[in-house]
Amino acid sequence: MTLSFFTVVFDADDPQLVGRFWAAALERELTEGDPGEWASLPGDPRIDFMKVPEGKTTKNRMHLDWSVADREAEVQRLLGLGSTRLWDVKEKVGEEDMAWTALADSEGNEFCVIQSNPPSDRHLATVVLDADDLQRVGRFWETALERELEQLEPDKYYWLPGARPLTFVNVPEPKTTKNRVHIDWHATDREAEVAHLIALGATRLWDVTNENFEWTTMADVEGNEFCVVQAESS
Numbered sequence: 001m002t003l004s005f006f007t008v009v010f011d012a013d014d015p016q017l018v019g020r021f022w023a024a025a026l027e028r029e030l031t032e033g034d035p036g037e038w039a040s041l042p043g044d045p046r047i048d049f050m051k052v053p054e055g056k057t058t059k060n061r062m063h064l065d066w067s068v069a070d071r072e073a074e075v076q077r078l079l080g081l082g083s084t085r086l087w088d089v090k091e092k093v094g095e096e097d098m099a100w101t102a103l104a105d106s107e108g109n110e111f112c113v114i115q116s117n118p119p120s121d122r123h124l125a126t127v128v129l130d131a132d133d134l135q136r137v138g139r140f141w142e143t144a145l146e147r148e149l150e151q152l153e154p155d156k157y158y159w160l161p162g163a164r165p166l167t168f169v170n171v172p173e174p175k176t177t178k179n180r181v182h183i184d185w186h187a188t189d190r191e192a193e194v195a196h197l198i199a200l201g202a203t204r205l206w207d208v209t210n211e212n213f214e215w216t217t218m219a220d221v222e223g224n225e226f227c228v229v230q231a232e233s234s
Contacts, residue, residue, distance in 0.1 A: 003145055003185035003193065005164040006229050007046040008064065008127070011180040013056075013107055015039040015049035021106040022047060024081050026122070045124055045164065054178070056108050061130040061224065062181040065100070065112040065167070069119035075101050078113070082106045094152035094159075109181065127164060127183065130171040132222055134158045138168045140221045143200055175223050182224070186231040190216060193228050 012018045016032055019039035023030035031040040041047040068074040079085060086102040100114040114125050131137045138158040142149040145166075150159045160166040164183075187193035194216045198204060205217040205225070214230040 003187055003228070004231070005045065006184040006186040006231075007048050009048045009050060009182050009184055009227070010109060011052040011054075011056075011178075012049045013051075015051050018105060018107045018109070019049045021082055022049075025078055025083075025105075048184075052180075056180055058177060059130075059173075060110050060181050061171075061175055061179050062183075063110045063112065063128050064181075065114055065125045065128055066122055067114045067116040067120060067125035068122045069116055071099060071101060071113055071115040074113050074122070075103065078103060084108075086110065093157055125165070126159075126167045128167045128169055129224060130173075130175075131158075131168045132171075132174055134168050134170050137220060137222045137224070140201055141166060141168075144197060144202075144220075179225050182226050184215065184227040184229050187228050188231050190214060190228050190230040194218065197228070 010018060014036070015038050016035065019030045019032070019041060022041055026041065026043065028041055028043045031042065033039045037051050039049045041049075075085065083106070084104040086104055088099075088101050090097070090099045092098070096117070098114065100112045102110060102112050104110055112128070129137070134155065135158070138149045138160065141147075141160055145160065145162060147160050147162050150161065151157075152159050156170050158168040160168070194204060197218060201221040203219045205219055207216050208214070215227045217225060217227050219225055
């Protein structure tokens with residue numbers, strides 16, 4: 001039983017509006033979907049934007065870090081598209097000296113732009129998840145994704161390498177509301193994978209079937225929502 005990355009999903013007040021921001025930011029073409037309901041951004045990675053009734057009330061516990069060749073030039077470009085600069089950081093992470101800028105998109109969703117070293121084209125560097133207990137949540141995802149967890153900084157950063165790297169960051173504030181950003185994972189046998197994840201400590205929240213997809217929404221050991229989607233038969 002294995003999970004493979006499918007898409008990152010953003011809750012949105014206006015899916016088309018925030019979708020257009022990311023289409024311009026990533027220089028892709030947006031699939032607008034049902035007006036006011038959903039929009040999709042094909043590419044690597046795929047990103048979907050789904051209408052939800054509740055607004056953003058707190059910092060997102062999951063965000064995307066993008067690596068670029070020229071951080072300041074990219075930040076200025078994104079500001080011109082409507083993002084907001086939040087703060088800048090220079091810090092040693094593990095053995096690397098890193099520099100990044102935290103920004104917010106047109107609906108306030110946080111993301112980071114990282115200076116790549118050596119310079120490289122824009123790409124998703126990692127998906128970052130805030131955590132109360134780094135080891136507990138890191139070990140859950142290590143087992144769920146069948147990868148090997150690495151400790152970058154004791155009690156601060158854990159790293160889960162892979163095709164879609166995950167980074168776990170210790171934060172002082174606990175989870176208080178539904179995450180507005182989550183990952184959908186593909187499974188060849190959804191029900192078997194759900195049972196496996198429950199045995200690892202996940203919680204089954206609800207199941208959905210529509211004309212295009214079947215999925216189960218779950219929560220990890222710290223309550224972070226994610227979905228297991230039935231992959232199409234090859």
